[in-house]
Amino acid sequence: MARNRRKTSTRLTGRIVFPDNPSYNAARMEFNRRFSKFPRVIVFCKRTQDVINAVKWARERGVRLRVRSGRHSYEGFSAVNGGIIIDVSEMNKVKVDRTNRTAIVQTGNPLARVYKKLWNKRVALPAGTAPDVGVAGLALGGGIGLLSRKYGLTCDNLKQVKMVVASGRYGAKTIVANKKKHSDLLWASRGGGGGNFGIATAYTFRVRPISTVSIYRIDWKFGDLEKVLPAWQRWAPSVTNRLTSTIEVAAKQVGTIVSTGQLLGGSEELRRLIRPLLRAGTPVKVMVKTVPFIEATKFFAESDLNLEPKFKISGAYGFRPLPREGVRIIRDFLSKAPNKHAGVWSQSLGGAGSAVSRVSPTATAYPHRKAETIYELSARWRNDGEQRRNIRWVAGFRGALRPFVHGDYVNFPDLQIKNWPKAYYGVNFGRLKQVKRKYDPHNVFRFAQSIPVGKRVDQ
Ligand SMILES: Cc1cc2nc3c(=O)[nH]c(=O)nc-3n(C[C@H](O)[C@H](O)[C@H](O)COP(=O)(O)OP(=O)(O)OC[C@H]3O[C@@H](n4cnc5c(N)ncnc54)[C@H](O)[C@@H]3O)c2cc1C
Structure with missing residues (x-):
């Protein structure tokens, strides 16, 4: 009998935050304020032993656990109501x-x-x-x-x-x-x-x-969408693999299209490489410069500033440039966006000699190797009353683009995607389930879209 009794002897170690702690509110928050969950305890681990103790503590007591680091999960997967959040953010050597x-x-x-x-x-x-x-x-x-x-x-x-x-x-x-x-x-x-x-x-x-890199930014007006987006989509995967670029089209009420990119090379070469883009539409601003790599990371960080606290994002991959119909869908959705904080963003990934595409889809668990580009469809808002409309807009947008794009990136998770195992993992889902069964047979590490141990997929 005694052998089967559940032990509850492990104690939590590290910086432990319970609900009565003044820092609890800050400690429980996700980056995406759409989620506001109330864990039973949050443990900020300082050492690996703190992590081990926290997992044991949770298992001994049958308490649900979540793992957290940067808190940036789009769907709040690193938070939990009534469970323990095991946070590693103070382990940062x-x-x-x-x-x-x-x-x-x-x-x-x-x-x-x-x-x-x-x-x-x-x-x-x-x-x-x-x-x-x-x-x-x-x-x-x-x-x-x-x-x-x-x-x-x-x-x-x-x-x-x-x-x-x-x-x-x-x-x-x-x-x-x-x-x-x-x-x-x-x-x-x-x-x-x-x-x-x-x-x-x-x-x-x-x-x-690494030392210096060259960066560019080109701005256009929304009216150039039908010229600029197809031009970028043809150009971005075909240019040298030393150049990775993005394009962001904001809601029509903002009215901007911005492309940025980084070249491992000099600014003269970059000026030459972006010529096909400059010939598309009428650029209103062009910037090209060579900077120390660390300055470039700050430049791209700035363009990522997120001013609205709640968001819904869905992702997808492009294996070829969108046909005219796909570009028209983007124009139409951005013309009736729920507010000015909605937009479409895309980055080049594959194409000419790309290191991403050179790896086989089964060599790692990331299967989307042959995609040329990745997309994000995003909506941001502040008040809860706006939530439904924004989420529906993203879902409608994704649905409309579906004939022209594929799958989704697991780091851009979307709870609205029904067949998420196929969307995130494609051919690799079977093998991921085997690894799950081997390393986590009791399904200790689970959340709404975690890899299942058995046949059941969602919970
Ligand atoms: C503003 C913004 C910009 C972004 N930009 C990019 C980008 O440029 N490129 C890109 O690829 N992605 C980008 N992303 C997506 C990002 O990669 C994912 O959101 C990623 O999952 C965030 O990891 P995190 O540790 O910050 O988040 P968390 O919410 O802490 O964790 C995310 C997931 O990983 C799990 N996890 C956390 N820590 C651990 C751990 N130590 N061990 C095991 N599992 C763990 C969590 O349980 C959760 O399921 C961006 C996201 C946001 C919100």
Whole structure:
């Protein structure tokens, strides 16, 4: 009898925040204020042992748990009502080995800190643009940014992950996954998405020497959409892989189209490379300059400023330029956007010699290797009364574009997508389920769109 009795002896360690703590409100908030959840406790871990204790504590008591780092999940997957949030954001050391071109990055680091620490040693990791996004969630889901076409996704540069996984009926332990040991877990950690298998505490990344880069920004008016978007879509995947670019079309009431990009090269070359774009429509502003790489990360971070606190975003991939009908759908939806904070954003990923496309769709858990571009359809608002209209607009927009785009990026999760396993994981879903069964057979790490242990998909 005694052997089957559930132990409740493990104590929480680290910085522990209960609801009666004055910092509870700040500690429970997600970046997307659409979600306001009330956990039973939040543990800010300082050491791996704190993470192990928190998982054991939750399992011994049957308390639901969520893993959190940068809090940027679009659908609030790192928060939970009545459960425990295990937060690694105070585990934020970075150690660079420039000779071997590797860096050990604890998973609590936001991207701005990663870029800065690596820049101090004049190396870089291909990663995302928003400064507060956590490297934890970003890398596990893929990680796209302005170095993607040359150096691949963040997860393509992940050589090793240290992870706390569930062990036995109530325990937890640390394992290290790399090419030699637990290689199936490393495979799943390269695009399989955050929160599915365990709690990553440290990543070892391959890093690349970097100094200056050249950046551009071109502005047009909304009326040029039908000329500019097709031109960008033809140009962006066909240009050298040293250049990764974006385009953002705001709601018609704002009336702007902005393309930005980064070249590993000089400004003369960049001026030459963007000529096909400059010939599209009538650019109203053009900026090209060469800057230290760290300045470029700040430039792209600024264009990511999010002024409205609540949002709904859906993502999709483009495998070829949109036909005229697709561009017309974008024009129509942006002409009747719910407010001026809605828009469409796209980034080049694949095409000519791209490091993203060179990897096979099954070599890592991230399957969308042959996509040329990725899209985000977004709506932002402030008051709850506006929520329904905004979410419906995004869903309608996604539905209308469906004939022309495919799937979704697991780091742009969307609860409205019914067949999300296919959308996020495509051919890799079966293998991800096997990895889940092996490392988390009791389904300790679960949320609305987590990889299931059994047949049932959603919960
Ligand atoms: C403003 C903004 C800009 C963005 N820009 C980019 C971009 O340029 N490129 C890009 O690729 N993506 C971008 N994203 C998407 C981003 O990659 C995802 O939101 C990512 O999941 C965020 O990770 P996080 O650690 O900040 O979030 P969290 O909400 O903390 O976590 C996200 C998911 O990962 C899990 N998780 C968190 N920490 C761990 C851990 N230590 N171990 C295991 N699982 C964990 C969580 O449980 C959750 O399911 C952006 C998002 C936002 C909101």
